[in-house]
Amino acid sequence: MRYAHTVQAVRDAEDALMARLPEGVLMQRAAAGLAAVGAEVLGRVYGSRVVVLAGSGSNGGDALYAGARLARRGAAVTAVLLSPERAHTAGLAALRAAGGRAVGTEDAAAPIARAHLVYDGIVGIGGKGGLRPQAADLMRAVYDARAAVVAVDLPSGVDADTGEVAGDAVRADVTVTFGTYKPGLLIDPAAGLAGALRLIDIGLGDDLGVPAVEALQNADVAAMLPRPGGESDKYRRGVVGIVAGSDRYPGAAVLAVSGAIRGGAGAVRYVGGGGAAVLARHPETLVSTGSPHAAGRVQAWVVGPGLGDSAAARTAVEEVLASDVPVLVDADGLRLMSRDAVLARNAATVLTPHAGEAAALLGRPREAVEASRLDAVRALAGAYGATVLLKGSTTLVASPSALEPVRVNPTGTAWLATAGSGDVLSGLAGSLLAAALPAADAASAAAYLHGLAARLTPPPLTALDVATTLPSAWPL
Numbered sequence: 426m427r428y429a430h431t432v433q434a435v436r437d438a439e440d441a442l443m444a445r446l447p448e449g450v451l452m453q454r455a456a457a458g459l460a461a462v463g464a465e466v467l468g469r470v471y472g473s474r475v476v477v478l479a480g481s482g483s484n485g486g487d488a489l490y491a492g493a494r495l496a497r498r499g500a501a502v503t504a505v506l507l508s509p510e511r512a513h514t515a516g517l518a519a520l521r522a523a524g525g526r527a528v529g530t531e532d533a534a535a536p537i538a539r540a541h542l543v544y545d546g547i548v549g550i551g552g553k554g555g556l557r558p559q560a561a562d563l564m565r566a567v568y569d570a571r572a573a574v575v576a577v578d579l580p581s582g583v584d585a586d587t588g589e590v591a592g593d594a595v596r597a598d599v600t601v602t603f604g605t606y607k608p609g610l611l612i613d614p615a616a617g618l619a620g621a622l623r624l625i626d627i628g629l630g631d632d633l634g635v636p637a638v639e640a641l642q643n644a645d646v647a648a649m650l651p652r653p654g655g656e657s658d659k660y661r662r663g664v665v666g667i668v669a670g671s672d673r674y675p676g677a678a679v680l681a682v683s684g685a686i687r688g689g690a691g692a693v694r695y696v697g698g699g700g701a702a703v704l705a706r707h708p709e710t711l712v713s714t715g716s717p718h719a720a721g722r723v724q725a726w727v728v729g730p731g732l733g734d735s736a737a738a739r740t741a742v743e744e745v746l747a748s749d750v751p752v753l754v755d756a757d758g759l760r761l762m763s764r765d766a767v768l769a770r771n772a773a774t775v776l777t778p779h780a781g782e783a784a785a786l787l788g789r790p791r792e793a794v795e796a797s798r799l800d801a802v803r804a805l806a807g808a809y810g811a812t813v814l815l816k817g818s819t820t821l822v823a824s825p826s827a828l829e830p831v832r833v834n835p836t837g838t839a840w841l842a843t844a845g846s847g848d849v850l851s852g853l854a855g856s857l858l859a860a861a862l863p864a865a866d867a868a869s870a871a872a873y874l875h876g877l878a879a880r881l882t883p884p885p886l887t888a889l890d891v892a893t894t895l896p897s898a899w900p901l
């Protein structure tokens with residue numbers, strides 16, 4: 426698992442650790458990591474030209490000490506001090522002692538134009554709001570110079586706790602972060618500005634509390650997925666029921682079932698008007714028309730993809746929500762469900778909106794959901810007492826309890842923004858629910874596998890390609 430902690434958690438852990446260590450040790454650990462990554466990016470340090478953009482806080486201090494380390498190895502290092510009277514005194518002295526120099530912003534143009542590498546030490550976890558105009562101007566000069574940008578702790582101007590970007594922010598090639606990831610490094614739009622992430626262990630480990638955000642890694646997914654044993658039969662492995670598609674949208678039925686049959690459940694029941702199309706593609710499906718409760722026992726339901734908004738569709742959603750097994754609601758189901766029906770449930774409910782659907786449920790503009798994804802997913806999970814998977818550029822999964830970390834999906838590709846890919850995801854997640862995975866695990870493992878399958882599929886990909894590639898994404 427990859428963990429991200431809030432600024433407050435980082436500060437508490439740093440305070441606890443600093444009380445046990447001589448002064449300055451943590452900053453030296455940070456600077457050593459920063460210098461090592463800078464040296465890697467440069468390839469050859471001796472003779473290279475490095476600019477340190479140093480703000481007034483400890484983030485600038487880290488960058489100045491890193492600059493000092495590279496200067497000792499033969500780099501020409503120039504620090505540009507954004508507020509010269511408040512620059513980190515000891516860091517600046519170390520840089521000067523190592524042969525580096527410092528200038529004010531008025532003299533920054535020439536060194537920036539010739540720089541190979543620029544450290545963004547403007548602000549770190551103490552930053553508030555976007556870049557100030559002067560810093561934004563300096564960064565424009567940096568991009569024009571095509572220097573490599575290494576952000577210190579996080580790209581300045583992004584919100585460390587939420588991933589929100591309120592104004593101008595640094596666009597980094599690499600971000601070297603200290604002690605733990607910050608939520609903003611994993612969640613868009615900020616994550617899109619961080620470049621490659623490098624975590625430097627500064628020893629916070631035992632002092633960090635519960636993470637705010639976590640990202641599954643391959644081994645985590647492997648440990649969660651169902652594996653049939655000698656005692657398994659199709660019913661013990663779980664049966665998933667899919668209520669999807671309609672005469673008008675039979676394709677959604679096929680796609681949801683194609684995800685479900687590759688999700689580890691022992692059998693898939695399909696209920697609805699798309700049965701002929703489903704059977705043509707997946708003859709192993711148990712197909713029925715009529716109502717969900719007449720279809721036979723299932724261990725989880727998926728309801729909504731391509732369902733339309735007929736009276737029958739509404740009744741089907743109500744009936745499924747009244748059941749005592751886990752239910753995943755997607756697409757049209759999200760419009761047809763009532764909040765009271767979701768709140769009244771005892772078994773788990775998983776909602777899988779994209780930003781537009783989440784916006785409608787929350788009564789916010791879509792852009793507001795996209796700009797504040799973490800807040801949106803938590804708000805929805807709280808309001809509905811449900812596990813919510815918010816799809817998009819970074820897919821997030823929030824549990825109904827605000828104490829649980831939000832999961833951010835590390836896989837995926839922009840090619841997934843294709844018709845029907847969400848239907849495959851809901852079938853897959855429903856199948857994992859039927860195989861008895863807890864709701865947050867089912868949703869986040871499904872997002873992981875779906876995103877990985879998409880990456881393994883040569884573009885331009887179709888939703889059915891993703892479903893077909895799922896077995897290659899399944900960890901062995």
Ligand SMILES: NC(=O)C1=CN([C@@H]2O[C@H](COP(=O)(O)OP(=O)(O)OC[C@H]3O[C@@H](n4cnc5c(N)ncnc54)[C@H](O)[C@@H]3O)[C@@H](O)[C@H]2O)[C@@H](O)CC1
Nearest residue numbers: 439451452455481482483484548549550551552553555578
């Ligand atoms: N506390 C520690 O033990 C450690 C801290 N470290 C570094 O210290 C950083 C945090 O340092 P600080 O708490 O001093 O805070 P920062 O260096 O992040 O910035 C705080 C300063 O920036 C100003 N500021 C806030 N928003 C701004 C904006 N938008 N534009 C320009 N200036 C702005 C504030 O007035 C304040 O003076 C971390 O991100 C990390 O880089 C590391 O050295 C590791 C150890």
Ligand SMILES: [K+]
Nearest residue numbers: 545548577581
């Ligand atoms: K920074």
